[in-house]
Amino acid sequence: MKKLFVSLSIISVVAIIAYLFSALYSTHQIHKGIYYNDKAIIREYIEWKQLRQNLKNYLNIKLLKVTQKDEDFKNLGSLGVLITSFTSKIVDTFLDTYVNSEGLSMLLQENQMVRKLPKPGFDTLLGGFKIMEFKNHSSFRIKHKVDKQEISLLFQREGIDWKITQIEFPEDLLKEFKKVNNG
Template sequence: MNKVILGAVALITVAGTGWYFASPSMAMAGLRDAALQGDKDELAEIVDFPAVRDSIKSQFKAQMAAEMAKEQNNGFAVLGAAFAMGMVDTMIDGVITPEGIKAMVENGRLKAKTSANAAEAEPKKPAEWEIERVSFDKFRATPKGGDKAFAMVFKRDGLGWDLVEIDLPDNLMDKSRAQ
C-alpha cells in the first residue's frame, strides 16, 4: 500500500514538474498554430482580446501623455497629440484582432511587413519565440531575432494559458524609432 502511495506521489510530482516547464512552450505553440491557421474560435479561447486591447491602450496613452508634456511649448504638437489621443481606442480596437495577432505571431514584429519588404524576402517559417517564466502563473514570450522591444504576456487559466497583455517598448514614441 505504501509503495502505491509513494508511486502515485512520484507520478504526480513528475507530471507537475513536466507541466511547469513544458506548458508555456505548448501555449505559445497553440497560439502560433491557431494564428497561422486563421482559427478565430481557437484564438478567442487563447487570447483575452479585451484585456490585451486595454493593456495596449493604457501603455500607448501614457506614452502619448509623456510626449505631450515634453512638447507643451509647441501648441501644434500638443493639439496634434490631443487629437491622436482621441483616436487611440478606435485604432487599437482595429489592430488587435485575430488578423493582427496573426501578423505579430508570424512576423515577430509589432508592424506588418510592407509589400516592398515582402517581395524581397523569400517565404520563411514563422518567428521563433523565447519564453521567460515571470512567476508560477505568468510568462512572457519575445520574438527571437525580431523586434525584442515587445513581449506577449500570458497568464495561467486553470491548467492552460491566456494571452492577456502585450508589453510595448518604453520608447515607442521616440522619433528615432520611426522608420
C-alpha cells in the first residue's frame, strides 16, 4: 500500500512539472520565433483564426467607441453609420490579410523593439515563470512592457500545446500610434 501511495505521489508531481514545463516551453518557443523571426515556430504556437477574430472584435469595438464620441460622426447620422460599417469591413479585410505568420514576420523584420529582447536561452526559459500568470488550468497570461506600454498575451491550452489566442493592447495604443504617425 505504501508503494502505491509513493508511486501515485511521484506520478502526480511529474505530471504537474510536465504541465508547467509545457506552458513554459511554449512561451520560450514564441520568444525564439519572435527573436529569430522564425515563421515555422510562429505558425505553430499562435492560434491564428482565433487571434484574428479577437483582434477584429477589439478593433471594431475601439472604432465604434471612437465614432460614438466624435461629434462629426454624430452629425452625419446614417451616413456616419455607413462609413463606420465600411471602415469595419476594411479593418476585417486588413486583419484577414496580414494577421498570419508571414505578415507577422514582415512586421518583425522592421521592428526595432525586437532587437531589445534578450537572446533566447536557458535563463530566459526559466525566467518565463516570473512573467506567467495562470488564469485557470487551461490559460495563462504574459504581460510585457514596451516603452511604458503594456501588451498582454493570452495563451490557451490545446491538448498538451499552448498557443496565443488573444493579444490585449493598452487603452491608449491608438492615440500613441496617431502621435507617432502624425508628427
